[in-house]
Amino acid sequence: MIQLKNLSLRRGLKDLLIDASLTLNPGYKTGLVGANGVGKSSLFALLKGELHADAGDADIPKQWVMAHVAQETPALDTAAIDYVLDGDQELRQLEAELAAAEARDDGSAIGHLHGELARIEAYSAPARAAKLLTGLGFAVEAHRNPVKSFSGGWRMRLNLAQALMCRSDLLLLDEPTNHLDLETVLWLEDWLQSYPGTLLIISHDRDFLDSICSHIAEVANQTLTLYTGNYSQFETMRAEKLARQQGEYDKQQRQIAHLESFITRFKAKASKARQAQSRVKALEKLERIAPAHVASPFDFHFDSPDNLPNPLLRLDKVDIGYGSSTILRGLSLSVEAGSRIGLLGVNGAGKSTLVKLLAGDLPQQAGEVIKAQTLKIGYFAQHQLETLREDESPLQHMQRLAPTVRELELRSFLGGFNFRGDSATDLVGPMSGGEKARLALAMIVWQKPNLLLLDEPTNHLDLEMRHALTLALQDFSGALIVVSHDRSLLESTTDLFWLVSDGTVKPFDGDLEDYRQWRLAQLAEGNKPSSGDAQSVNRKEQKRQEAEARQKLAQLKKPLLSKLAKLEKQLEQLSGEKNQLDAFMSGEDAYSDANKAKLAEAVKRLGVVSSELAQVEEDWMLLQEELEALESSTQAD
Template sequence: MIQLKNLTLRRGLKELLLAANLTINPGNKAGIVGANGAGKSSLFALLKGELHADSGDAIVPPHWTLSHVAQETPALAQSALDYVLDGDAELRGLQHKLAAAEASGDGHAIGSLHGELDRIGGYAAPSRAAKLLNGLGFAPDSHQRPVSTFSGGWRMRLNLAQALMCRSDLLLLDEPTNHLDLETVLWLEDWLKAYEGTLLVISHDRDFLDSITSHIVDVSSQSLTLYTGNYSQFEVMRAEKLSRQQGDYEKQQRQIAHLESFITRFKAKASKARQAQSRVKALEKLERIAPAHVASPFDFHFDTPDNLPNPLLRLDAANVGYGSTTILHRLAVSVEAGSRIGLLGVNGAGKSTLVKLLAGELPPQSGELICAQTLKIGYFAQHQLDTLRPDESPLRHMQRLAPEVREQELRTFLGGFNFRGDMVSDPVGPMSGGEKSRLALAMIVWQKPNLLLLDEPTNHLDLEMRHALTLALQDFGGALVVVSHDRSLLESTTDVFWLVADGTVQPFDGDLEDYRQWRLAQLAEANRPSSGDAQAVNRKDQKRQEAEARQKLAAAKKPLLAKLSKLEKSLETLGKEKAELDAFLSSEDAYSDANKAKLADSIRRQGEVASQLESVEEDWMLLQEEIEAIEREHASS
């Protein structure tokens, strides 16, 4: 078992844990939850041996094999399959020993090592690795591709596959669902349910936690509190605990009534915005857990849009893609006033491409995008975080948006997104991904859009902020189009789904469970053995056709891969420089009198590097999508 006894843990001057105690029994699957900065990732670093306790004990059985997801993925020439196999260190060790024994002709060692390989299932390891890759969304023909040819998001999946490949006793996963699509999250849930070891997972995805966890560890107030049950059960127990701690639940209700009275007097229109057809079940769920969020630091809402034309926009026979490659064909859909649309589809199907088209970031290759004159779009996507000015504060960003508004009003508004005290005037550059996401959302909310386009808005957001965002979106009076792997957000804020598949977009008649069943049936059909005419194909001709197709694909991709390689080298160089600048700017030394000149130069250079990174990453993303489009076309031909 894992035992933490009277544990005190500090990072710099901040005391994360103080005399904390925790016991995790073998086979437990525990979700680690708490606000950003509470110490969740530091707890993982402690268990991995990267940090040491300032006092107390952290005991992990010494014979346990520990597995975790690597944060970096070198641009390796080895294949994806071999990279995943590296996750099983014992397998690789035996293989190396066997190669040495065979080279020296040591028959006794060769026989013994074959026995060891058989004992650990080593001969089935390539098949196990291939199943992991398939489950995480890698096409079978990509298993032999060099690691260096995959994009950043797909390399993260390779790291996850490598961690799952390890036959571990303890598996540590930190936000494993970030950057995964919905169906891959569902596959990962099934895999983790069958995992026989001890699992600790940091996640802000409540449905994911509900599906896989047997316990929840709440990291808050410098302590660790273990609850039995999944996340929803934890919220009920925590709500009861909060009520007991306050000592008087009626007093709590009076405080809530006072708050509602304030909103009614000063924000009447916004507080009375219609629920916009949000699902009754989701509302009941949110109301049931609301007491657990009484202490939430977030308090914001979307004001009623000034105009709500109908339709807000429509596509007429529109094609969209990158360069000469078309991703989505002849789109004919419209976004009506008050519509709340969730986009479904596998990674690479074109969901983000569609959102970029609606946002005006990608012009149609043909056809028309027709927008209402009073259309006002609020667009959130992860790449937009890089457009924030790293040397400027959240307050300065808001002042650029609203130069005529009093500073105190802007400070109060930012407080609803938990930018308080010195954070309001601190530079954005060193801030976390979650803090930057909150600022980007704050800037969108301020502008009173009548159409929200949200592409994975919950990445980097903790559970409290996700809850606050869900409530705000439920009350939003405009139209909403959202891409998200967060099922709770999709179920609570959308009324209809559009399916992005096979190069087009069409309504999907059903809910998320229907979509899951549809995908399972689709995968089963794809994996069904062919018969009849397909079996009669001459094998020699088939091999020749496959070889010709591979050569054609390689020729089409060769110039693009050369450009991709150059961009990746630039990304690596700029990324290293940005990491060094971020590390310096987040250190205490940066703000000493002796480093004033260096600080100013570093802040200026950080802005330049961020801008260069944004440009190179955009070029890289467009090129990668063009390559993937060519591969999909090859696979379907």
Template sequence: MIQLKNLTLRRGTKELLSGATANFLPGQNTGLVGANGAGKSSLFALLRGELIADAGDLVVPAHWTQAHVAQETPALDTPALDYVLDGDAELRELQQSLAEAEARHDGEAIGHLHADLAHIDAYSAEARAAKLLSGLGFAPDAIRRPVASFSGGWRMRLNLAQALMCRSDLLLLDEPTNHLDLETVLWLEDWLKAYPGTLLVISHDRDFLDSVCGQIAELADAQLTVYTGNYSQYETMRAEKLARQQSAFEKQQRQIAHLESFITRFKAKATKARQAQSRVKALEKLERISAAHVDSPFDFTFDTPDNLPNPLLRLDAARIGYGDKVILDRVNLSVEAGSRIGLLGVNGAGKSTLVKLLAGELAPLSGQCVGAQMLNIGYFAQHQLETLRVDQTPLWHLQRLAPNTREQELRTFLGGFNFHGDAALAPVGPMSGGEKARLALALIVWQKPNLLLLDEPTNHLDLEMRHALTLALQDFAGALIVVSHDRALLEATTDRFWLVANGKVEAFDGDLEDYRRWRLEQLAESAAPGNGDAQGVNRKEQKRLEAETRQRLSVLKKPLQTRLNKLEKELDALSTQKAGYEAFMASEGAYAEENKAKLADAVKKLGEVSARLAEVEEDWMTVQEELEQLEADA
């Protein structure tokens, strides 16, 4: 178990944690949430031993193996598969020891090492690493390529695969869904739900947190508060807590006003001076309750576009790709005014390539891309953050777009994106990815586009900013095309989908759940017996999937079975107590005068035990039904 005991953590002059106390149990999946800069990554650094607490204690079991995702990936010649295998340090150590023993011709050591390797299932390690890479979107022919040949986003996936390869007791994941597409996020969710160790994950993806986490730890105002349940349940409980806090604050303000009024009226009167003085002391000793802050730091909307031609943009038999490589062929589509379209498809299918063509960053290899005369495109993609001037400020960037607008108006606008005061005058270079993304979005909003093209706009954005962006997009009057792994954003802002697959772009008839089912059917068909030369491999794959299902079921059943066993023990104890009280009350001696007090106590205790017995029996039935449902679903 991980324990934080009255822990204080500072970075420079900023206090990130003050007297924090919390427990994280083995096998528990916890989502760590909080605004950017609240200290989430610093808490991870503390858990990894890279920082030292300023006060209090942090207890992590010494024998636990930790895994986390490296932030840097050197340009290595190591094949991707071997790089992922490096994540299992114990495997690599045993392999090294075996090579040394074989060089010495030490038969006894070789025998022991082979036994140790078998114990950690080393002989399936390469297959497990390949499976991880496949799940994270790597093609079969890519796993032998050197690490240096992959782009930055794919290297981050390699780092994630390496962390998942480690047979860890504690897994720390910081924004793991960034750089992943929707397909891969769904795969990662399933993997993490079956992970047997303790998981702590920082994420701003509410659907991901809802799917994976059984509790939420909120870091805010230097306090760490743990809520039982997933993210949606946390939101409800937090809202209730803030409402109670605000009510207590308002009640105290009335009390303070009453005390101050009494002091003001009577401090000069001799007959009331002592009472007034006692109220002064009471006021000084009063522990002040803070007002509940529930307002978002973000406040912006998309203004109505000056023009809304229809259609805004049209593709006629467009062939899309790079050089001789065709990714999408003979694409015919029209973007109408008011369209709200989400792009679906596996990674590499061509979603981002299509968006680049629509944005004018890519010309069609053949065919036409025709935009309306008054087309005004707002295009957001991660690579555009690199075009921001690192030596200049948010205000400077906005002044370039609006040189004739008053500075105060520009600063007010930037304030809606949480660039208040000096933040609007700070250089872009040291800013976080989230701050740069906010600035890029602010520049787009200012230009009043009539067509928005958004390629993964929520990467690096915290939950508050994601919510604000979702609300703004819901009121956007122009047309919207969005690529995103954030299901909450897609569901809230789009009303239809285009499927990018097999070199084509076609309308998809259904919602995200329909798309997930469709993908599972596609995978099942490709793995069905009789498909080409892969029949033997597919049978192995089927057995592997069945084994994974059994393992996942075992992991899900374990906490329920533990709870059931605990309830059964309590039922036995309560039943014994109840029988004892009933036996006493049935005896003649219970009603003797000298046992009057004992009889009254027995009657009271019997009532308490019976009530508790009824509660435990109901809990037992609930857990038993959950176990039976798990078995049925499997």
């Protein structure tokens, strides 16, 4: 088992863990979760021997073989499949010993080594390596290509394959789904579910954690807490724990206030000095309970677009590709107002290529792209992060977007993306990928697009920010097209899917579970995916109607929501004035001779304000009922 005992870990001047303890039994599949910067990757570095604890112990059984994904891949001439086989170090060691024994013609050693190779099933190793490469998206003909011929993203997949090839007792995976497509994530899930060793995984993909994990270890408040169950079960248990903790914290704060009040009042009195001193000691010995932090640091939403033309965009017999190479042919598609579309397809099928065309970043090779006159696109892709100015702050980026808007308003907006205080004026250059992604999203949200194009928007985002983005997208009244390996985001924000396959784009009549089953069947059979096989369950018409209903509801609600906002502003003003009048009339000064006239005026004004307040409250209630009735009738339709 893995045992962390009274562990303290520091990076620079920052204490990551203080006196933390954790026990992981053999076979546990544990998700390591926590906000960015709390020390998850540092804990991995400690387990790998790259860091040393500042105090306490980290014990891993000496005989355990540990595997992890290398962060760097040298430009080697080694064939991809041989590079993957290098992950099984015992295999390579036995092969080297066998070659040496054969060179010196040592029959006894040769016999023994053949027995050892048989024990580890060495003769099936190339087939296992090929299966890993295929599962991770490598074409069979690419298995013999040299490592140096692959791009950075594919080299990371080679490193992952090499780690999986190792017959390990402990497997450490740090964000393994980043830069993988949905199909590869599904395959990796199945592989990890059957992994017999102990797994420790850092991931911000809640569906991935739900599918694999038997336990969740949370890093928070400089300590480690182990929960039994998957991520969804952890969220429920953590919420219950935080509610209890907040109650205990509030109770303790009252106790501390009472002790401090007694000390302040009586420490100078001789008759009470001893009692005051005893309370000082009690206060010093009190083990402080930390306040519970339940609220997300992120709070933002998409404002309603100024225009929602229909259709927003249409493709007529469009071919797209790069140079003389055509990726997708004969596309005739329409993006309607209110459409919420998820793009499915294997890596390299053309999902990002299609999004680039829709965004205007890639010209069509043939056909026509017809855009509505008032089309306003918000486009997020990984290369958008590279367009941020590293020598400027988030606030300066927003000021360039909105030069006439007050700084206070821009700071308040950035606060919803957790750029608060000094972080709003920090330079972008040293920021993490997650912080840059949050800034890029903030700039898109500010511009009030009516069509959102999101290409892997959750890479680098932690679980809290993914949740906040999901909620914001659910309320977005424009059209949405998203490419993502995050199934929770896809399931929560889209109504229909387009399948990018075989050089074309077609509606996929099914949900993500249908797609999962279809893809797993394709992988099991080893056949090339065909869009004709994708007719699982016909829900296209139902989903189209749902999209139309939501669009209709948004249009009907818009004037009502505008009235509601005005009423709420009136309520705030009238309530404030009533509180001031009540405060004046409850004071002794109001009834002095000098304030007789003022009191009379206050009594008169209070009657008017109370009457107006009652009317506005009634109007507000009626409007709320009208909105609820509108939503109910739309759902019933």
